[in-house]
Amino acid sequence: MQRKALRAINWNRLDDEKDLEVWNRLTVNFWLPEKVPLSNDVPSWATLRPEERQLTIRVFTGLTLLDTIQNTVGAPSLMPDAITPHEEAVLSNISFMEAVHARSYSSIFSTLCSTKEVDEAFRWSEENVHLQAKARTILDKYQAGEDPLKRKIASVFLESFLFYSGFYLPMYWSSRAKLTNTADLIRLIIRDEAVHGYYIGYKYQRAVEKLDAARQQELKDFAFALIFDLYDIEQKYTAELYDDIGLTEDVKAFLHYNANKALQNLGYEALFPPQACEVNPAILAALSPDSENHDFFSGSGSSYVIGKAVATEDEDWDF
């Protein structure tokens, strides 16, 4: 019996240029938690009240759980559905970076917290019904035999939506000049997750455009039903975590905004109306610090600003 030849990956023959573009982006952006001077946050950590510290550790164990799932189950489960060998290679990078993210939270813990506090939070993460429910909902979609495109939808929602009830808190602390090194590390994670959601969403859209209208509609209905279910869990999770410090409504605006962005990664329109997505400007500024807002059309300033010198040069410019 003739067996099919095993094929080695050839990066000089691409079926989809996006694979190489994303591979390059992810590999250039590679980082490890040791790069961030987390110990500089020790004095700042001491200024947080006990309940604020407990909230922070809990939020980070919740994020650790999602990263663990994406590392060990989510990204690997997408590999058998890959269209190109390069896509599989990109997914292996995504999988590994999720392990780095999960590992990073433990670096934060070992730098800032006591073993007892951390053990208590990990126990909490196993007992919290909302956290368990969202993780379970996603894992169900990753099961072998499930629809490969529904798996991609679930993966994009994890990468681009479910993390944000957690990411809010370090951005909030950072906007108040607290835990700023931790926030720098979280921004590296946010940057990676943005590429992951973009890439998996891109592959999803390429697959969907080849399908007939009925199947396209089925997938869209599934995506909106799933984001509704996840949002329902997220708002309960958010309330349980943030009610005590009075931030629940602020976090929910951030959830709506990110749910819409997750849907955009899949090529879909927004679910939440603009007035539900008015994110606290301090949180937006914490997400993209130093990116300067010179917004001529919004009329927020009386004149525009020509961009300041930027540390980027490209030999392709002719002038």
Place this chain on the structure above:
Amino acid sequence: MAGLVYFSSASGNTARFIASLGQPAMRIPVSPKDEMPSPDREFVLVCPTFADGEGRGAVPKQVIRFLNDPERRALLRGVIGAGNRNFGATFTLAARVISEKCKIPVLYRFELAGTETDVLRVRAGLDKFRGMECLTV
């Protein structure tokens, strides 16, 4: 009246924004083999960012090629940046680089394929911007 020129990669986010805007626009092709548009009047450029963590490679190569032509560049009046805030300091960096290189303003910034609010603001902004140009003639 100023026209619109845009670049959008295979992901199509910026193309979807342009479609929501509902105004005629010329697309800079993804492939270097395809022909560049030749605007015959002033235009605003809509451009996404593809920077790595250090900001390198922010402006798509095809956009650089488009702007390297002095005649096309002379008609550029402003730039609108597309991107994702999750990329932190490099959010809409391409628009800032183009603004600096070509001495034209960054008119607006939006994320991914834009929101309803973004579309309304850009429509109104372009109208206002076009009005201002008439006064300067």
